[in-house]
Amino acid sequence: MFIMGLLRTILIILLVYFGFKILARLFAPLLLKFVAxxxxxxxGGQFGGFQNPNQQRQQQKQNEGETVIDKMPNDNKSSNQKVGEYIDYEEID
Structure with missing residues (x-):
């Protein structure tokens, strides 16, 4: 009785394993196409494939060679000249 249950369990495991392998071979190409x-x-949306309708109208209105500035740069930038202290060091072998 114990051997019959063990054989039946092993048979079910093998059927599930081989069934999964066959289904994976059938559906893997479809899944890969979908993911791709x-x-x-x-x-494509990140690299210019998608454009807003407003952007398309603006591009149509621009003439060839015309320069358009969307945003003026800030001239109030002040750099901090005192960044830090330079420390000279010698390498010891």
Whole structure:
């Protein structure tokens, strides 16, 4: 009785394992295509693939060779000249 239960359990485990392998071979290409398509959409949106309708209208209005400045830079930048103290050192072998 114990041996029959053990054999039945091993058989079920083997069927699940081989069934999973067969299904993985069938559906893996579809899954990879789906993931690649989503990644392409995501990266395409970040690198200029997606444009706002307002941006498209502005690009159509611009003439060739025309320079457009969207934002004027701040001239109030002041650099801190006293950044720190320079320490000279000698390397000891």
């Amino acid at each position: 398509k989503k990644a392409e959409e995501k990266f």
